[in-house]
Amino acid sequence: xxxxxxxxxxxxxxxxxxxxxxxxxxxxxxxxxxxxxxxxxxxxxxxxxxxxxxxxxxxxxxxxxxxxxxxxxxxxxxxxxxxxxxxxxxxxxxxxxxxxxxxxxxxxxxxxxxxxxxxxxxxxxxxxxxxxxxxxxxxxxxxxxxxxxxxxxxxxxxxxxxxxxxxxxxxxxxxxxxxxxxxxxxxxxxxxxxxxxxxxxxxxxxxxxxxxxxxxxxxxxxxxxxxxxxxxxxxxxxxxxxxxxxxxxxxxxxxxxxxxxxxxxxxxxxxxxxxx
Amino acid sequence: xxxxxxxxxxxxxxxxxxxxxxxxxxxxxxxxxxxxxxxxxxxxxxxxxxxxxxxxxxxxxxxxxxxxxxxxxxxxxxxxxxxxxxxxxxxxxxxxxxxxxxxxxxxxxxxxxxxxxxxxxxxxxxxxxxxxxxxxxxxxxxxxxxxxxxxxxxxxxxxxxxxxxxxxxxxxxxxxxxxxxxxxxxxxxxxxxxxxxxxxxxxxxxxxxxxxxxxxxxxxxxxxxxxxxxxxxxxxxxxxxxxxxxxxxxxxxxxxxxxxxxxxxxxxxxxxxxxxxxxxxxxxxxxxxxxxxxxxxxxxxxxxxxxxxxxxxxxxxxxxxxxxxxxxxxxxxxxxxxxxxxx
Numbered sequence: 001x002x003x004x005x006x007x008x009x010x011x012x013x014x015x016x017x018x019x020x021x022x023x024x025x026x027x028x029x030x031x032x033x034x035x036x037x038x039x040x041x042x043x044x045x046x047x048x049x050x051x052x053x054x055x056x057x058x059x060x061x062x063x064x065x066x067x068x069x070x071x072x073x074x075x076x077x078x079x080x081x082x083x084x085x086x087x088x089x090x091x092x093x094x095x096x097x098x099x100x101x102x103x104x105x106x107x108x109x110x111x112x113x114x115x116x117x118x119x120x121x122x123x124x125x126x127x128x129x130x131x132x133x134x135x136x137x138x139x140x141x142x143x144x145x146x147x148x149x150x151x152x153x154x155x156x157x158x159x160x161x162x163x164x165x166x167x168x169x170x171x172x173x174x175x176x177x178x179x180x181x182x183x184x185x186x187x188x189x190x191x192x193x194x195x196x197x198x199x200x201x202x203x204x205x206x207x208x209x210x211x212x213x214x215x216x217x218x219x220x221x222x223x224x225x226x227x228x229x230x231x232x233x234x235x236x237x238x239x240x241x242x243x244x245x246x247x248x249x250x251x252x253x254x255x256x257x258x259x260x261x262x263x264x265x266x267x268x269x270x271x272x273x274x275x276x
Numbered sequence: 277x278x279x280x281x282x283x284x285x286x287x288x289x290x291x292x293x294x295x296x297x298x299x300x301x302x303x304x305x306x307x308x309x310x311x312x313x314x315x316x317x318x319x320x321x322x323x324x325x326x327x328x329x330x331x332x333x334x335x336x337x338x339x340x341x342x343x344x345x346x347x348x349x350x351x352x353x354x355x356x357x358x359x360x361x362x363x364x365x366x367x368x369x370x371x372x373x374x375x376x377x378x379x380x381x382x383x384x385x386x387x388x389x390x391x392x393x394x395x396x397x398x399x400x401x402x403x404x405x406x407x408x409x410x411x412x413x414x415x416x417x418x419x420x421x422x423x424x425x426x427x428x429x430x431x432x433x434x435x436x437x438x439x440x441x442x443x444x445x446x447x448x449x450x451x452x453x454x455x456x457x458x459x460x461x462x463x464x465x466x467x468x469x470x471x472x473x474x475x476x477x478x479x480x481x482x483x484x485x486x487x488x489x490x491x492x493x494x495x496x497x498x499x500x501x502x503x504x505x506x507x508x509x510x511x512x513x514x515x516x517x518x519x520x521x522x523x524x525x526x527x528x529x530x531x532x533x534x535x536x537x538x539x540x541x542x543x544x545x546x547x548x549x550x551x552x553x554x555x556x557x558x559x560x561x562x563x564x565x566x567x568x569x570x571x572x573x574x575x576x577x578x579x580x581x582x583x584x585x586x587x588x589x590x591x592x593x594x595x596x597x598x599x600x601x602x603x604x605x606x607x608x609x610x611x612x613x614x615x616x617x618x619x
Contacts (some may be wrong), residue, residue, distance in 0.1 A: 221445040235351035235421040237378045
């Protein structure tokens with residue numbers, strides 16, 4: 001191999017993201033490929049009823065069709081955009097409320113005792129049960145949908161933040177106090193940097209959970225959104241649209257997670273806690 | 277190690293062959309009797325409530341467990357059928373058209389009811405809606421995929437009104453009632469027993485499914501059976517039809533008692549139940565075999581035409597990928613059980 005070839009190889013390598021160079025990535029691809037091949041075989045040989053499991057080609061066609069012509073008045077992009085908007089709006093609101101609440105509850109026993117009953121009670125409630133009430137209170141518009149997503153996001157954030165704050169090494173606090181740091185300095189220079197990584201991990205999990213509630217939130221009186229599209233298509237037995245929607249839903253979820261990790265790396269470059 | 281494997285395979289083989297022998301000595305077909313049947317019934321006012329309340333199906337099938345599952349609307353019923361969660365179900369003509377065109381393994385065996393003013397479009401009195409044109413810019417609800425959604429879009433198409441000029445929302449009947457109570461909706465086309473709640477809270481009836489029938493768009497619910505069940509237990513399909521026919525006869529002959537049953541089943545006042553009953557037309561089983569309804573095995577009746585018309589409309593709405601021929605819809609309708617029961 002001459003120098004030029006080696007150089008070329010390096011150049012190519014530069015375009016492949018780091019995670020794809022790992023051996024584990026190859027194993028992951030193996031799983032994906034096996035799944036895909038099974039899908040092709042099962043549908044091509046007629047083992048699966050086409051009504052319930054259409055082949056990959058059918059799904060691709062429906063992807064193209066919904067992307068260009070749309071499903072019931074909106075293109076796929078609009079459906080995804082509407083849903084991601086709902087999720088992010090609700091999630092950001094939940095962060096604004098949940099993280100300070102968690103810091104407060106982690107730092108003060110009284111605050112924890114005051115707020116705990118509230119959170120512990122509604123946390124295990126199934127979202128759909130809660131939703132009926134939300135629709136009665138807030139109506140069938142965006143408010144009830146956002147409220148449901150908000151309530152789904154909140155407990156995970158609060159609990160992660162409480163834990164993050166409680167796990168801070170007390171030595172840090174003592175040293176800061178001993179050196180005469182003000183409360184504000186302690187909050188911004190001790191609490192947040194030390195608790196940050198755990199809070200971010202909590203945010204990732206919470207966002208994932210919020211995402212799982214999406215279809216439920218879009219069942220009642222929506223006319224756009226990827227969750228609604230899946231729900232509506234199921235009513236008309238359009239299984240190609242349903243499966244295509246689920247794949248898009250999954251990929252969007254992965255996209256959101258990567259986005260969260262990216263934010264974490266920017267906000268907290270001192271930690272590699274978030275991992276792969 | 278090899279020894280163990282050998283033993284395992286021998287025991288496995290032994291027990292398997294024993295089971296095969298057992299199965300051969302007791303042929304299932306000869307005793308064809310289901311352990312349990314599941315009847316999905318629609319949450320509306322028809323004689324299935326009478327059949328259920330009087331336990332008529334149970335009387336026809338001693339020793340068989342009969343389970344009734346209440347299903348909100350046609351869209352949900354279609355899903356229950358696709359998932360094989362029911363043996364018998366009821367479907368309006370649009371979900372039927374969808375199911376048959378998508379080749380769901382079901383047969384239509386009888387007329388459950390014809391829909392008159394039990395399904396109607398209620399409009400908020402202060403919204404001042406006097407014609408379909410007045411709906412522009414308003415919020416209208418209907419359960420998507422159901423008979424009333426179909427009639428709403430059909431009526432708009434006939435009047436040349438673009439559905440996108442208003443907000444049409446997909447809500448289930450009980451959600452419509454809740455949203456109506458909050459004042460979120462200007463109009464809704466759905467059915468009893470929830471329809472009445474909207475009328476009582478500042479609404480009035482603007483259009484009924486009965487009027488649409490006179491305009492050439494009949495809507496009905498048909499009783500369906502899973503093909504696999506019908507093949508395995510044909511006598512039990514007959515028993516089911518016999519029980520439902522008895523329920524229909526009871527409805528026609530004992531209106532006062534029926535009203536009491538409806539009131540009990542749906543937790544309604546007797547007065548409301550009596551009025552709602554009049555909005556549903558029950559067809560005696562003998563009459564179901566005439567050309568207006570199911571027709572006979574040799575000459576399938578008007579229901580096939582309704583299915584052709586409905587699916588044509590759904591194709592134009594992009595809710596169905598393709599249209600089938602009349603004879604495909606004829607194949608779905610199977611009056612043979614009715615014929616045996618009526619004779």
